[in-house]
Amino acid sequence: xxxxxxxxxxxxxxxxxxxxxxxxxxxxxxxxxxxxxxxxxxxxxxxxxxxxxxxxxxxxxxxxxxxxxxxxxxxxxxxxxxxxxxxxxxxxxxxxxxxxxxxxxxxxxxxxxxxxxxxxxxxxxxxxxxxxxxxxxxxxxxxxxxxxxxxxxxxxxxxxxxxxxxxxxxxxxxxxxxxxxxxxxxxxxxxxxxxxxxxxxxxxxxxxxxxxxxxxxxxxxxxxxxxxxxxxxxxxxxxxxxxxxxxxxxxxxxxxxxxxxxxxxxxxxxxxxxxxxxxxxxxxxxxxxxxxxx
Amino acid sequence: xxxxxxxxxxxxxxxxxxxxxxxxxxxxxxxxxxxxxxxxxxxxxxxxxxxxxxxxxxxxxxxxxxxxxxxxxxxxxxxxxxxxxxxxxxxxxxxxxxxxxxxxxxxxxxxxxxxxxxxxxxxxxxxxxxxxxxxxxxxxxxxxxxxxxxxxxxxxxxxxxxxxxxxxxxxxxxxxxxxxxxxxxxxxxxxxxxxxxxxxxxxxxxxxxxxxxxxxxxxxxxxxxxxxxxxxxxxxxxxxxxxxxxxxxxxxxxxxxxxxxxxxxxxxxxxxxxxxxxxxxxxxxxxxxxxxxxxxxxxxxxxxx
Numbered sequence: 001x002x003x004x005x006x007x008x009x010x011x012x013x014x015x016x017x018x019x020x021x022x023x024x025x026x027x028x029x030x031x032x033x034x035x036x037x038x039x040x041x042x043x044x045x046x047x048x049x050x051x052x053x054x055x056x057x058x059x060x061x062x063x064x065x066x067x068x069x070x071x072x073x074x075x076x077x078x079x080x081x082x083x084x085x086x087x088x089x090x091x092x093x094x095x096x097x098x099x100x101x102x103x104x105x106x107x108x109x110x111x112x113x114x115x116x117x118x119x120x121x122x123x124x125x126x127x128x129x130x131x132x133x134x135x136x137x138x139x140x141x142x143x144x145x146x147x148x149x150x151x152x153x154x155x156x157x158x159x160x161x162x163x164x165x166x167x168x169x170x171x172x173x174x175x176x177x178x179x180x181x182x183x184x185x186x187x188x189x190x191x192x193x194x195x196x197x198x199x200x201x202x203x204x205x206x207x208x209x210x211x212x213x214x215x216x217x218x219x220x221x222x223x224x225x226x227x228x229x230x231x232x233x234x235x236x237x238x239x240x241x242x243x244x245x246x247x248x249x250x251x252x253x254x255x256x257x258x259x260x261x262x263x264x265x266x267x268x269x270x271x272x273x274x275x276x277x278x279x280x281x282x283x284x285x286x287x288x289x290x291x292x293x294x
Numbered sequence: 295x296x297x298x299x300x301x302x303x304x305x306x307x308x309x310x311x312x313x314x315x316x317x318x319x320x321x322x323x324x325x326x327x328x329x330x331x332x333x334x335x336x337x338x339x340x341x342x343x344x345x346x347x348x349x350x351x352x353x354x355x356x357x358x359x360x361x362x363x364x365x366x367x368x369x370x371x372x373x374x375x376x377x378x379x380x381x382x383x384x385x386x387x388x389x390x391x392x393x394x395x396x397x398x399x400x401x402x403x404x405x406x407x408x409x410x411x412x413x414x415x416x417x418x419x420x421x422x423x424x425x426x427x428x429x430x431x432x433x434x435x436x437x438x439x440x441x442x443x444x445x446x447x448x449x450x451x452x453x454x455x456x457x458x459x460x461x462x463x464x465x466x467x468x469x470x471x472x473x474x475x476x477x478x479x480x481x482x483x484x485x486x487x488x489x490x491x492x493x494x495x496x497x498x499x500x501x502x503x504x505x506x507x508x509x510x511x512x513x514x515x516x517x518x519x520x521x522x523x524x525x526x527x528x529x530x531x532x533x534x535x536x537x538x539x540x541x542x543x544x545x546x547x548x549x550x551x552x553x554x555x556x557x558x559x560x561x562x563x564x565x566x567x568x569x570x571x572x573x574x575x576x577x578x579x580x581x582x583x584x585x586x587x588x589x590x591x592x593x594x595x596x597x598x599x
Contacts, residue, residue, distance in 0.1 A: 018365075
């Protein structure tokens with residue numbers, strides 16, 4: 001330790017890999033939400049669907065006796081722990097899920113890079129062995145891990161608890177076929193949506209601008225598909241114009257779920273590829289060193 | 295020639311049509327070098343080119359022989375930017391730890407190192423508090439900790455004295471001087487020229503994107519030999535002294551002020567002898583002060599010329 005005085009010499013670095021450097025950035029992002037009470041509360045609210053599912057599981061397994069019988073719960077897919085809807089719909093299916101995703105991505109993913117640009121913190125990274133591409137990847141990774149803990153890990157834990165609390169292994173036998181693919185679908189869905197949000201964040205000048213545009217993108221395209229549904233009565237391909245709906249269709253396709261308003265998942269994939277491609281190109285252009293610090 | 299830790303070879307940098315730096319060639323070795331220039335002179339651009347944040351439009355920048363584009367080279371650089379860039383909700387210790395980890399230190403080594411450096415910089419009591427509660431001086435110290443924690447061979451400090459109180463300015467000055475004496479190549483830009491003068495050994499003067507002069511202060515003043523020097527002579531009898539001074543050939547101008555006389559002269563050692571004799575003979579001169587040997591004066595003359 002020779003910060004002062006004579007004997008000054010370059011510090012001997014441990015042979016850490018680029019992965020370790022990027023993990024430090026990802027970890028910083030992962031913890032962002034938990035530094036404020038508001039963030040913590042938002043995260044707990046986002047666990048709402050999984051907590052509700054846990055309650056249903058407790059009733060279903062007979063641990064919590066409130067009158068509803070397992071047979072009654074089985075009669076509706078949304079409350080039947082042995083149906084795919086039970087795990088999939090609370091995360092990607094209904095309006096509440098949409099709002100939760102919108103809130104969490106607005107608080108975390110779509111501010112991730114914009115807030116660093118706003119405070120010119122990018123300079124700190126660029127002079128520390130973290131390049132623009134690695135930085136972007138690390139921010140996305142941190143964001144995926146955070147969102148994934150609410151939208152993938154929580155449903156997985158809920159399912160595991162349900163299986164363990166059940167009186168026999170019947171629940172496991174009836175769900176093991178589809179739960180892994182549902183978890184994979186939720187992972188892909190979370191990864192795609194958070195990628196789009198982080199890319200938005202990289203393109204925007206400020207965190208607030210990114211948040212506003214992200215809201216407009218998700219809500220605007222969702223509204224547009226509603227309007228188009230009045231024009232195209234029996235066609236549903238236009239839903240792929242909304243990144244949310246496109247990612248949802250891809251997730252449904254991965255786990256073999258057939259929605260009421262079905263359309264070819266290839267259209268959804270194509271739509272996402274175009275949006276991801278355009279946003280990635282714009283994001284990397286905006287993160288170029290001269291661009292970012294000029 | 296001393297080994298150059300930082301080298302600019304014919305470097306130009308344009309932002310669109312605007313030339314920020316024009317054909318800068320410069321070698322900076324161990325020790326403290328002060329970078330002086332007005333706003334927009336190109337000081338920050340020069341710093342950013344040195345640490346790889348910007349790429350030159352023309353020419354080459356080398357840090358210990360390597361390109362600052364390479365990660366291995368950037369590890370040898372410590373850059374202290376001129377603005378506060380922090381994660382306000384992190385503590386000083388966590389922030390420095392995280393940045394050290396991003397630099398390539400392991401988790402525990404980074405934490406230990408961060409604590410040590412912040413303690414050395416006088417933040418032992420505050421390092422576990424959130425940065426948003428820090429004063430300007432404490433923030434400046436956190437920036438310095440970020441810059442110095444990995445003991446870089448090349449240290450780039452952009453306005454490190456901004457916002458510091460006089461005690462902190464002195465401490466930072468001592469720290470910078472210590473880095474230079476220890477063998478690091480330190481490039482410091484500052485608007486506080488008299489303080490820069492106190493801890494820098496060499497100076498680089500920039501104006502409108504070009505280097506107008508470089509070297510030790512005495513060398514820079516010597517480059518202006520044709521320009522009359524201004525001397526203040528303290529005296530209890532300024533009118534009488536002024537009359538005597540007017541008789542001297544080397545004195546080109548004489549002004550009387552409240553505390554004595556100010557003269558302009560092109561005379562060297564011979565004039566000094568005459569003035570010394572004058573003081574000894576009649577007691578007319580109590581004190582002799584050069585007015586334009588300071589960095590500010592030299593810079594002012596060079597920019598004018």
